[in-house]
Amino acid sequence: xxxxxxxCEDTMExxxxxxxxxxxxxxxxxxxxxxxxxxxxxxxxxxRLFTQYYDVKSxxxxxxxxxxxxxxxxxxxxxxRVCMAMVSCxxxxxxxxxxxxxxxxxxxxxxxxxxxxxDCVNATFRYARASENELCHMKQFLRFSELxxxxxxxxxxxxxxxxxxxxxxxxxxxxADNFLIYDEETGTFGxxxxxxxxxxxxxxxxxxxxxxxSAVEEExxxxxQCFCNTIAIEAxxxxxxxxxxxxxxxxxxxxxxxxx
Amino acid sequence: MLCxxxxxxxxxxxxxxxxxxxxxxxxxxxxxxxFNMDISCSNIAVQTTVRKGLLDKLRILxxxxxxxxxxxxxxxxxxxxxxxxxxxxxxxxxxxxxxxxRCISLLKILMSNECVYDCKYCAxxxxxxxxxxxxxxxxxxxxxxxxxxxxxxxxxxxxSGIINNPSYTMELIYxxxxxxxxxxxxxxxxxxxxxxxxxxRLIQQTGYLADRMSVNLELPTAQGLEKLAPNKHRKAxxxxxxxxxxxxxxxxxxxxxxxxxxxxxxxxxxxxxIIGATPESDYQIMSVAQGLYDKFAxxxxxxxxYVGVNEDKELPAxxxxxxxxxxxxxxxxxxxLRFYQFRVEELLNEKHQNFNVLLDPKCxxxxxxxxxxxxxxxRAEYTMLLRVPGIGVKSAQxxxxxxxxxxxxxDGLKKIGVVLKRALxxxxxxxxxxxNTKIExxxxxxNLLAExxxxxxxxxxxTYKQLSLFDDSQENVQLL
Numbered sequence: 232x233x234x235x236x237x238x239c240e241d242t243m244e245x246x247x248x249x250x251x252x253x254x255x256x257x258x259x260x261x262x263x264x265x266x267x268x269x270x271x272x273x274x275x276x277x278x279r280l281f282t283q284y285y286d287v288k289s290x291x292x293x294x295x296x297x298x299x300x301x302x303x304x305x306x307x308x309x310x311x312r313v314c315m316a317m318v319s320c321x322x323x324x325x326x327x328x329x330x331x332x333x334x335x336x337x338x339x340x341x342x343x344x345x346x347x348x349x350d351c352v353n354a355t356f357r358y359a360r361a362s363e364n365e366l367c368h369m370k371q372f373l374r375f376s377e378l379x380x381x382x383x384x385x386x387x388x389x390x391x392x393x394x395x396x397x398x399x400x401x402x403x404x405x406x407a408d409n410f411l412i413y414d415e416e417t418g419t420f421g422x423x424x425x426x427x428x429x430x431x432x433x434x435x436x437x438x439x440x441x442x443x444x445s446a447v448e449e450e451x452x453x454x455x456q457c458f459c460n461t462i463a464i465e466a467x468x469x470x471x472x473x474x475x476x477x478x479x480x481x482x483x484x485x486x487x488x489x490x491x
Numbered sequence: 492m493l494c495x496x497x498x499x500x501x502x503x504x505x506x507x508x509x510x511x512x513x514x515x516x517x518x519x520x521x522x523x524x525x526f527n528m529d530i531s532c533s534n535i536a537v538q539t540t541v542r543k544g545l546l547d548k549l550r551i552l553x554x555x556x557x558x559x560x561x562x563x564x565x566x567x568x569x570x571x572x573x574x575x576x577x578x579x580x581x582x583x584x585x586x587x588x589x590x591x592x593r594c595i596s597l598l599k600i601l602m603s604n605e606c607v608y609d610c611k612y613c614a615x616x617x618x619x620x621x622x623x624x625x626x627x628x629x630x631x632x633x634x635x636x637x638x639x640x641x642x643x644x645x646x647x648x649x650x651s652g653i654i655n656n657p658s659y660t661m662e663l664i665y666x667x668x669x670x671x672x673x674x675x676x677x678x679x680x681x682x683x684x685x686x687x688x689x690x691x692r693l694i695q696q697t698g699y700l701a702d703r704m705s706v707n708l709e710l711p712t713a714q715g716l717e718k719l720a721p722n723k724h725r726k727a728x729x730x731x732x733x734x735x736x737x738x739x740x741x742x743x744x745x746x747x748x749x750x751x752x753x754x755x756x757x758x759x760x761x762x763x764x765i766i767g768a769t770p771e772s773d774y775q776i777m778s779v780a781q782g783l784y785d786k787f788a789x790x791x792x793x794x795x796x797y798v799g800v801n802e803d804k805e806l807p808a809x810x811x812x813x814x815x816x817x818x819x820x821x822x823x824x825x826x827x828l829r830f831y832q833f834r835v836e837e838l839l840n841e842k843h844q845n846f847n848v849l850l851d852p853k854c855x856x857x858x859x860x861x862x863x864x865x866x867x868x869x870r871a872e873y874t875m876l877l878r879v880p881g882i883g884v885k886s887a888q889x890x891x892x893x894x895x896x897x898x899x900x901x902d903g904l905k906k907i908g909v910v911l912k913r914a915l916x917x918x919x920x921x922x923x924x925x926x927n928t929k930i931e932x933x934x935x936x937x938n939l940l941a942e943x944x945x946x947x948x949x950x951x952x953x954t955y956k957q958l959s960l961f962d963d964s965q966e967n968v969q970l971l
Contacts, residue, residue: 345892348903371586375641383640403571404578405640426573447637454549454634455643461553462599463589466798466813472592472947476585486643487587 232281234267235260239287239325241272243317246325247294249287250332256285265333270325301332306341315359315366318392327354365391370400372481375410376452379443383410386439386484394421398429413437452486459487549634551624555604555615556650558800559763560793564596564645564680566758567702577639577646577678579702579758584645592947597648597682598638602626602663606652610709610720612768614800615652625654628667632675639679646680646702647671653686661689661697668700680758685735687727694731698738703758703790706732708783711776715769718805735760736787759790766821767797767814768806772844777824777835784828794821815948820846827852830884831877854880854939857917858932864917865924869898880939881914901925912942 235256239249249270257268278284301310316328330351335343346352375383383405387394394414398421401410405423412421420437423429482488565583585594603625604615614621631649638644649667654660664683671677683701685694698704706728710716713725735756742755762783766776780792796818799809824846827833831853838852839845847855857864857880866875868890876887889907893899900920905911915925916935928934 340896342892342895345889346896347889347893347907348897348899353906367584370580371584373642377641385642401642405576406571406573407576408640451637451641454546455638455641457546457550458553458598458638459587459589459595461550462557462595463591463593464557464798467591467593467796467815469592469948470590473588473590476592476594477588485587486641 232267234269234279234282235262235285236269236271236275236282237285237287238271238274240289242289243314244291244294245287245289246270246272246317246328247297248290249325250297250329251290251293252285252287253329265330268329270329272322272325297332300336304339304341305332305335305343309335309341309344312344312359313355315362315393315396316355318396319358319362320390320392321354321358321361323354324358327351327358331355362391362393362396365389366393366396368481369393369397372477372485373397373412374484374486376486377445377448379445381409381445383408384442385410385412386415387412388415388484390416392417392419394419395431397421398423398431402429452489456487456489545630545634548624548626548630549600551622552601552604552626553599555652556599556601556648558614558795558798559599559648559650560795561682561703561705561761561763561791562594562596562599562648563703563761563791564682566790567680569678569757572678575676575678576636579646579678579680583680586642586644596645597680598635598644598646599648600626600631600634600650602631602649602651602660602667603654604652605654607655608653608720608722610723611801611803611805612719612765612797616801619801626667628663628670631667632671632677635671635679636675636677639677646682647677648682650684651686657686657688658690658693661686661693665693665697665700668697672700682758685731687723687731689731691731691734694734695738698735698742698755699753701756703761704735704756705761705763706735708762708764708779708792710769711764711766711771711779712769715771719768732760732762732787739788759788761789761791761793762787763793763795765797766794766818767811773817773821773824773846774835774839774841774844776821777828777839780821780825781828781835792825794818794825816848816946817846819947820848820852824852827856832874833878849940850936851880851944853878854913858936858939861930861932861935864930865919866917867919867922868904869894869921879914879917881910881912881917883908913939 237249237252237256239245239252253265253268253270256262257265262268274284298310301313313328313332316324316331331343331349334340334346334349334351340346343352344356347356369387369389373385373387375385378384387397392414394412394417397412401412402423407425408423409425410423413419414421418433418437420432420435421429422432563583564579564585565581567579568581569579571578583596585596587595589595601615603623604621605623605625606613606615606617609616609618631647635644635647639646649664651660651664654663664686668681668683671681680703681701682703682705683697685697685704685706687706694704708728709720709723716723716725716728738755739759742752742757745752746754764776764779776794783789783792796813796815797807797811798813799807799811802809824833824835824838827838828835833856838856846852850858857878863875863878866879868876873887873891876882876890877884882890886907886909890899890904890909893903893907898921899907901911904914904918904920911925916928916930916938918924928938
């Protein structure tokens with residue numbers, strides 16, 4: 232049986248366009264089952280036999296149509312979960328998300344994400360959970376520093392690309408502040424101007440060495456370091472527990488672990 | 492003609508209105524800028540004048556506050572108001588973890604470590620010769636605002652030693668909170684201690700500014716309190732607890748009737764007690780905790796393993812290992828009370844006064860009640876699923892949701908996140924057990940013990956070794 236692989240961009244828009252195209256191809260070619268169609272975010276190093284490869288060009292309108300359908304038929308909760316799965320770092324995320332959507336739409340099941348026995352739903356669930364965890368970690372461990380113009384600046388390094396989900400949290404929390412979050416992994420900036428809507432910027436040259444911190448910044452960093460060091464009870468010192476709650480990979484950007 | 496005139500007038504009015512609106516906008520903005528400037532000015536003041544003092548004060552008053560357990564920022568969901576800094580997330584956010592592995596969620600400090608009381612177990616008792624310090628309300632506000640802004644903390648936890656008398660101290664705390672909420676306009680989380688013996692009106696007013704209030708029970712029984720904290724009385728502690736509980740209930744009614752009524756302690760109240768300083772059994776402690784949940788509608792009861800800081804003939808020796816395993820078991824049992832619908836009487840009784848050191852309370856219970864097992868995963872009620880070792884709240888919920896669409900097998904359970912190596916002795920899927928296992932207490936105990944329990948402290952940790960050999964409460968009795 233011939234299989235079809237659609238290669239789409241590694242963005243939410245790209246993958247959702249892929250879902251649209253998959254339905255289109257199935258209809259046009261009269262393919263018997265969705266199981267024969269796969270989505271991928273990168274071309275495999277070796278092509279398989281009896282498989283046709285197509286490149287999908289991201290299309291805003293097609294993606295929006297798919298989003299509309301998901302929200303209408305599968306509900307907001309499912310849509311959020313699917314989005315979280317799509318920003319995760321797993322290679323087969325596009326395929327699992329696609330098959331989850333197919334399964335859901337086939338039965339018009341708003342509770343599709345509860346059917347954890349199904350492999351694709353389970354994978355989507357796990358991927359979404361990975362993103363969710365990363366998002367939680369960033370809400371916890373992100374640290375702003377104040378620059379000399381009053382702007383708050385934070386650098387993050389995420390496996391899952393959750394910056395778009397992180398921005399609303401801080402925009403709600405610090406409406407009166409100009410702040411900027413820089414995701415080193417993707418080179419994306421999230422900007423929030425005072426009392427205005429936040430937005431994302433991509434592909435800007437950025438030299439970290441040119442940043443000037445404000446005069447009080449160092450003082451507050453010292454104060455916080457002092458606080459963190461003092462709050463621990465000597466009789467209960469437990470580095471293993473600390474490491475399991477706060478893994479080492481986050482510590483490079485955290486104020487309290489900076490060497491003075 | 493008349494009509495035209497009227498129109499003109501309306502237009503004129505509109506124009507004037509437009510100017511007023513514009514003026515108001517400007518005024519509002521300028522007010523804001525002024526306000527922002529005010530804060531940054533005070534930052535500079537911190538910079539140049541009080542800076543050195545502030546660092547020392549922070550060190551002293553953090554050190555004095557570190558034995559307080561509660562550092563949670565959960566229980567209230569408050570969106571930002573679009574103008575001021577801060578919001579609250581229902582689940583709470585931990586911003587860091589200190590070297591002892593405890594979470595740092597709030598700026599946990601004392602207002603002052605000066606104290607007129609002489610509680611035997613406390614590092615800040617008046618008979619101790621230590622460096623004393625007191626924060627001014629402005630210093631606390633500035634620290635909170637600046638830490639919060641940098642995402643270091645989720646809010647403020649303010650407690651205090653007793654300066655002069657309880658009411659005076661409570662008033663200082665109230666002033667600080669008032670300033671933080673109304674001058675600095677902080678909208679984040681605030682946890683504040685209610686000082687037993689202070690004027691009820693002060694507690695009432697503070698409650699409108701805080702998210703969570705707590706009054707420390709200090710020790711599980713009145714006798715223990717009398718012995719170790721001569722200035723504190725059980726009744727004086729329970730009175731503000733009851734007051735806060737009643738005010739929360741009343742506050743909820745008020746919010747229901749008047750939409751904008753200020754919320755009173757929206758995240759509920761909590762309390763804490765010290766474990767291991769006095770010879771109470773686990774059964775006594777858990778009964779007290781259950782009483783607090785039932786009768787005082789507590790959100791949380793915290794248990795704090797006693798850490799020796801003072802030499803005193805009434806206390807265990809300073810070198811006594813802190814009963815961490817016991818504290819861990821109490822928290823496990825506490826979870827069973829709050830989320831697994833257990834009652835203390837099921838876990839412990841007069842004959843069986845302390846928890847098993849080798850097994851967690853849920854496993855222990857299951858082994859004592861083997862007649863209720865095995866449980867059929869595809870049919871059992873949610874409450875029964877919760878009682879199976881290896882199935883947590885989340886797994887039980889997922890099982891209930893997943894089995895609606897199709898029956899579950901062991902493979903499905905594994906995917907859902909059930910810890911099968913513990914659960915397999917207690918469950919069946921579609922009438923079959925996973926392996927051919929016996930439902931026999933000794934056999935299951937042996938197998939469960941072979942799977943080493945994950946504890947939050949190291950196996951080679953001195954405390955754990957000592958505790959696995961002796962029952963620590965007994966040990967403390969002997970020491971006394």
